Amino acid sequence: MNKEHVQIVKKAYEFASICHKNQFRQSGEPYIVHPIQVASILSTLRMDPETISAGLLHDVVEDTGAELSDIKELFGDDISLIVDGVTKLGKIKYKSNQEQLAENHRKLLLAMCKDIRVMIVKLADRLHNMRTLKHLKPEKQRRISRETLEIYAPLADRLGIGTIKWELEDISLRYLNPQQYYRIVNLMNSKRNERVAYIAEAVKEVQRQVKQMGLKNVEVYGRPKHLYSIYRKMVIKKKQFKQIYDLLAVRCIVDSIKDCYAVLGAIHTKWSPMPGRFKDYIAMPKANMYQSLHTTVIGPGGRPLEVQIRTKKMHKVAEYGVAAHWAYKEGVTDEVKQSSDNNRLNWFKRIIEMQEDADSASDFMEGVKGDLFGDHVYAFTPQGDVLELPKGAGPLDMAYLIHTDIGNHTVGSRVNGKIEPLDYQIETGDIVEIMTSSSSAGPSQDWVKLVSTSRAKHKIRQYFKARDREKNVAAGKEILTKAIKESGYEVNDILTKENMDRVLKKTYHNHEDDIYAELGFGNKQPTGIINLLTADIRDKAEKKRMEQQQKDILENHQTIEKNVDEVNKSNKRKKSSDGIVIEGVDNLLVRLSHCCSPVPGDKVVGYITKGRGVSVHRADCPNILKDHERLVSVRWNIADDDHTLFNANVEVQGYNRNNLLNDVIKKVSAMCRQINSVEGKVDHEKTATISLKLGIKNVQQLEMIIDHMKNIPDVYVVKRPFM
Structure with missing residues (x-):
């Protein structure tokens, strides 16, 4: 970027920094770290100054006192449009969380249709939130991970942004199914050195073949397989880990399409291709613009080896997708970039159609997830046009995709020259001819059960509603x-x-x-x-309730200030029975909090409660981070010869194998004199959660116990939970 562009980004940072001042995340870090990381992800995608600035500003309207009009006045229409598109509909009250979530998703998708950069910012926002998911409670981790797998990873795939898609999927798997996640990690690591040596040998051989052909500027390297794609093949295709061929993969990056096919010929000359394992995504690109040649051959030592061959431009699109077209370039106008996207991403039109067809936000999102984000097949019309359909779609779905009148007058179908029933499921490569009749009686009520796309279902229902x-x-x-x-x-x-x-x-x-x-x-x-x-009536009632709540908070705050002033007059230090000193305060009840169970050596802070003195918390405890005005400085005052034990909570998560609980207790007993309680539960995915309350002298002893428990076989996570 030039100096002018840097100034735009700098101005956005300074505004966001002021707006988010004194705000903190669940991790305890300043909130401004999050928008900075979102902007960093966007800069990795080489986005334009407006998008990176919107990344810095994406939460100011939702989480601070700033208004959208402020953004528009200070930063212009483009940045304002992106920030508005990303901002949740937090000020609208809905009957259920599902309804609000669906409305948020609908707003986001429709805003994306106006400007694709809205979704790119949202994906960067979601990626950083997923990277920091460990600071949330387990049920929230699973809910966010499920939403990420259902909505955001498929969106990243549709936009062709592979780098974000793969990371979102892998992190989601880690929280949704930790047992399988860590199992695959262990399997991947078990013979890592052997696989690395095999890939190195294959890369060397491909480079030798390419050199003999006289091709220049060919980059050849090994490609790591992503955990979620391995998991899908193991679960959906019911394959064993050793049956997954493309764990071992080589990628070739060349200058031209001609070179792609030349390298393919050289590889097939050297090694025999496996039947049915060649895919030409150059001749027939995926809907997300992805292009590449994929082939699986019997490589060195008779072991299967996958090879991907693509040009540098194709590789850029495979990694960054539509972001590659929005990456800032001097002299490229917005109109040129937008027209490029419109030509390639015609599925935006289908989102608009679904919006028009949907009866509610929930219906709209169900249609998007089913029709756009699921697995797809590609069928041909008799004229040679290619149509993309969700897997499981039939001739009626295809008829309604072409035109409503064709769907309403369908009387049969011919697939690959053969008459097929209307409940036939179309497969990739089928040539489908829709048979119609002007004298047709129209749709039957049973047709709703024969179609799988939301568009076809809506059109059939629409016919009967009109009648x-x-x-x-x-x-x-x-x-x-x-x-x-x-x-x-x-x-x-x-x-x-x-x-x-x-x-x-x-x-x-x-x-x-x-x-x-x-x-x-x-x-x-x-x-x-x-x-x-009744939105206005309920809004007025809510406003009245909030005013009363603010009044109550102000009165409580004044009472607390008065109490603190009185105890500060003594200007002394008080040591409590828990070994805590409160700076400058005497005669005040002190107790250690049960929600985070601090022990000597932890960084601690005091929290002035209503009528129960000062509650001492760990400094990173999420229960006190948002109310800084009620915090006081405290410190530990424990003598070296003091043998007092303090309660510490520890949570262990692992695969529910035989003797897991026994191994955990044996390990803890060897290092700790006092186990006060043990609780255990197992979820439907066979993940065991063991909660222990231990008598601990200090944080050093506790950290040593946690480190040793992490070495127990089949233990995934050991942590100090927040209650």
Whole structure:
């Protein structure tokens, strides 16, 4: 970047730094570290100054007092649009977390359709959050990891950003299935030296073949396999670890497409290709722009070896995907970059279509996950056009993908020249001809069970809704009126024109009869509509509650300040029975917190409670990080000859094998005089969690015990939990 671009980024950093001042993450580090790391990931992708600046600013509207108008005034429309797209819909109240989550995802995807950089910033944000997931509670770790696998990793794949996709998948697996994750890690490490030597031999041989052909500037190296892709092959394809051929892989980077096929010929001349293991993604690129030649051969020593061959440009797209087209280049205008993306990423249009077809945010997200993020097959029309369909799709799905009228008038299908039923599942390479008739009676109610795409299901339902519209409108009005009364509201107060206009805008309908028809047909639930109709009433009630809460907090704060002033007058030091000294305070009750169980040697801080004196916490305890005004300085005051034992909580996670608990207790007993309690549980994935409460002299003894327990076979994690 030139000086002008650096100034934009610097200005964004300074603004974010001021906005996030005195904010801390669950890890205890200053909050500004997170946006800095997001901007760092974006710079690794070589994004433009506006995107990196948006990465620094992406949380200021959501988590600080800054408004979107401030961003627009200080940084312009582009950065404001990206920040708005990434910002969650936190100020809108929904009936359920699932509803709010679906609305957030819908907003994000639609913002991405306006500017692809919205999603690139969000992926960088999610990647850093995943890297720091260890600081959250286990249930939250699993929830975020599941969402990452279902939404964000597939999005990174759709955008072709392999570097982010692979890391998101591997980290998600670590928290969702630690048993399998660490098992694969151990299997990968077991014969690592042997595999490294094998790859080195294969690389040397490929380089020799390339040199004989006279090709220059060919880069050949070994490629590591990602853990999640190994896991998928072991689980979905039910393969043993030793049956996965592409653990051993070589990648060749060349200058031109012509060189790709030349290197392929040289490799097939040297080693015999394995039948059915060659894929030409250059002639037929993936939907995410990925291009490469893949072949698996019988390599040195008769062992399978996968080889990938691609040009430098293809490699850049494989690593960075659409980000490679948005990477800043002098003289390349936004219009050029945007048109490049529009030509390649026509699946954006399908997102807009799904938005128009969906009845709710949840329906929209289900459609996106099923139709765009799942496995796909590629079929041909008789004219030679290639259509991408979700795996499991049939002729009716293909018909409705081409055009609604074709779907509605379908009477049969011919696949590869042979008549097939409408429940036939299309496979990659099939030539599918849709047979239609103008005299067709239209869709059957049973067709909904024959299709798998959300688009086809919606179009079939739409046909029947249009046919029975008047009846559905009348039924819908009756359903909504009854539900409003049952909710305790007056119908005339709620069904105003102003309220209905707001509902129409939120539900993307043109007329209120459309909403009544949806209710009458059973496509919408009245609770969701009532939720939108009563938004203003509930907002006013919430505002009143918040004002009262702030008033209560202010009164409590004044009481605490008064108490602290009184105890500070003595200006003495007080040693508690727990070996803690509070600086400048006398006659104040002191106790060690149970949530983090500090022991001598830990960095500690005091927290002034309401009516229970000072509670002493570890400095990194998440329970006290957000309320800095109630913290006081404390320190340990333990004599060398003091043999007092302090309670410390330790959590052990591992594979639930025979004698695991016995091995843990034996290891602890050898190093600790006092075990106060032991609890254990096993989840459905056979991961055992053992919670111990130990009598410990100091933190050095505790760290030694933790280090020794990590060496127990089949133990994944040993940590001090926060309760």
